[in-house]
Amino acid sequence: MTLLEIKNLSKSFGGLMALRDLSLGIEEKTIFGLIGPNGSGKTVTFDCVTGFHRPDRGRVFFQGREITGLRPNQIALQGIGRSFQITGVFHNLSVQQNVIFSAQDKRVLRNFQSSFQASRGRPPQAMEEKIEQLLDFTGLKELKGEVASKLPHGVQKILEFGSLMLMHPEPILYMLDEPFSGLTQNELVRYLSLIRELRSRGKTFLLVEHNMRAIMDVCDWIVVLDYGEKIAEGPPREIQTNQKVIEAYLGTPA
Amino acid sequence: MKIWKLILLIAVGLLFPLIGKEGYLTHLAITILIFSILASSLNILMGYTGLVSIAHGAFFGIGAYTSGILVLRHGLPFLAALPIAAAFTGLIALGIGVPSFRTRGVYYIIVTIAFQLIASEIFDSWYAMTGGGLGLRGIPRPGEIAIPGIGLLSFKSKFGYYYLVFTFTLLIHLGIRRIIHSPLGVSLMAIRDNETKALMSGLNPLSYKTFIFVLASALAGLAGSLYAHFLEFAHPDLFSFFVSVDLFLMVMLGGAGTFFGPPFGVFILEMIREFLHEFVALRLFLYGLLLILIIIFLPDGLLKPLSQLGHRLRSKIFSAKEGSGDFTGN
Numbered sequence: 001m002t003l004l005e006i007k008n009l010s011k012s013f014g015g016l017m018a019l020r021d022l023s024l025g026i027e028e029k030t031i032f033g034l035i036g037p038n039g040s041g042k043t044v045t046f047d048c049v050t051g052f053h054r055p056d057r058g059r060v061f062f063q064g065r066e067i068t069g070l071r072p073n074q075i076a077l078q079g080i081g082r083s084f085q086i087t088g089v090f091h092n093l094s095v096q097q098n099v100i101f102s103a104q105d106k107r108v109l110r111n112f113q114s115s116f117q118a119s120r121g122r123p124p125q126a127m128e129e130k131i132e133q134l135l136d137f138t139g140l141k142e143l144k145g146e147v148a149s150k151l152p153h154g155v156q157k158i159l160e161f162g163s164l165m166l167m168h169p170e171p172i173l174y175m176l177d178e179p180f181s182g183l184t185q186n187e188l189v190r191y192l193s194l195i196r197e198l199r200s201r202g203k204t205f206l207l208v209e210h211n212m213r214a215i216m217d218v219c220d221w222i223v224v225l226d227y228g229e230k231i232a233e234g235p236p237r238e239i240q241t242n243q244k245v246i247e248a249y250l251g252t253p254a
Numbered sequence: 255m256k257i258w259k260l261i262l263l264i265a266v267g268l269l270f271p272l273i274g275k276e277g278y279l280t281h282l283a284i285t286i287l288i289f290s291i292l293a294s295s296l297n298i299l300m301g302y303t304g305l306v307s308i309a310h311g312a313f314f315g316i317g318a319y320t321s322g323i324l325v326l327r328h329g330l331p332f333l334a335a336l337p338i339a340a341a342f343t344g345l346i347a348l349g350i351g352v353p354s355f356r357t358r359g360v361y362y363i364i365v366t367i368a369f370q371l372i373a374s375e376i377f378d379s380w381y382a383m384t385g386g387g388l389g390l391r392g393i394p395r396p397g398e399i400a401i402p403g404i405g406l407l408s409f410k411s412k413f414g415y416y417y418l419v420f421t422f423t424l425l426i427h428l429g430i431r432r433i434i435h436s437p438l439g440v441s442l443m444a445i446r447d448n449e450t451k452a453l454m455s456g457l458n459p460l461s462y463k464t465f466i467f468v469l470a471s472a473l474a475g476l477a478g479s480l481y482a483h484f485l486e487f488a489h490p491d492l493f494s495f496f497v498s499v500d501l502f503l504m505v506m507l508g509g510a511g512t513f514f515g516p517p518f519g520v521f522i523l524e525m526i527r528e529f530l531h532e533f534v535a536l537r538l539f540l541y542g543l544l545l546i547l548i549i550i551f552l553p554d555g556l557l558k559p560l561s562q563l564g565h566r567l568r569s570k571i572f573s574a575k576e577g578s579g580d581f582t583g584n
Contacts, residue, residue, distance in 0.1 A: 050454065072454050073454070073456050073458050076453075076456035081454075088450070089448070090444045091447050092446075092511075093440070097440055100437075101441065101444045106457040108438070108441075108461045111441060114436060115432045115433045115436035115438050120435065120436060163455075167455060167456065168456075
């Protein structure tokens, strides 16, 4: 089944055409890569899907329902978890608070009420167990008291990813914008294994990434953008030898 | 913060009027308590949500005038006027908050300044309602109020009124502390740290900002009511732009985003004000200088570095284990 479907998406900023009639479909339980040179429209695609930009034309469907024009918070609650190029953690909160925030209810009046209940808004038992499990799963357990800004870059990336997993409702689709940038080899291996593990639990991934070795290694299907247009699509093996793709990245031979 | 410190603080607060009696010290203490409510409510905005507001003095004034007018002209009892004043102030804040949070960063701060100036102008010029530059005179202190389980208490004296203000200050601070350590508090800090990420986590920052802005302003309105009935007077100068700047300074001085910092900042600034009573011009100069120095050298405020210094000194003197309690309460 197609989980995310993008139909004829176009977006321009001033005179610059950032996306030109982009269509693609992401099958359930796949790891899908979106690559292309800088400025080819990858992040704009993410922004249009997650509601940060309103596309000029085109529609986006998630699980068969149209999500075009919804706000980012509404889209998140449909089951899409997105990470950001500039690492999205809450810098002055501890690792544990970061994770708890992700898991907790997002309604303001509900949260206000719970401050004055007997539980003082502490997470219920079941959620605490989930949080513990996640900290174990991501290897963040020993760091849970640390303030996020004090963590090394790579650990922050893992924390960001970990918080996504605890979102409520749990994401079905993970959209990760350059998740591997700046990771050490060990961190990269760990991150990749987390992605594969989640996929085996039925999750779907859309990755924007510049680390070609990692992307070719982990993805099932890749779409290549150049100047806001899709220039190629296929399994990694085909993409690697595609003449158009090589030209887009290296330029045409004179 | 260890529990015995909190008990000590409350005990000192309860026993203070025995020293201050009807004198100036009690007057000063009441002022400090009322301004603590103001600074701590502003701190929820500035420190925990990252919203600087230079309109807190205006909301303080709206509460004061509303309560004063209700009691003076419409004969409402104080205990009815106080919550109405708070609620009305909150309502005005809702009207200001909804459009102003569409703007961001520095533009939003300008909106709050503009609102403060408009409010000041209204306090000053709406003679029929506020008494304009003459002020609103003769706002009565509450007389006898029946408290269930205790009996009739009179708040006519400073001694009595002190306990009324103390009770409100204590309850409000306990409430704020609960909020800070609840899912609401975590959400506010998340918005402060990274609004985009908070949004993509499924949260609507606009509703959080509006809610907390209304709540903090309502608390300022409540403080205004307490203040007007304490001074038995309301005047535009008591709620001017400079009061808003004072409050901003108090929060910064004590430490934005720490629980005990802002009340501490109130204490320090009130002391400075006392000692420089005669030199108004010098006071403004000193405030300006203070603000610059804090922003450059003490971005965390005074309390955090002071308590860290205290810990270091203590551990040096006793060469014992470092105390775990942090006086900032974070």
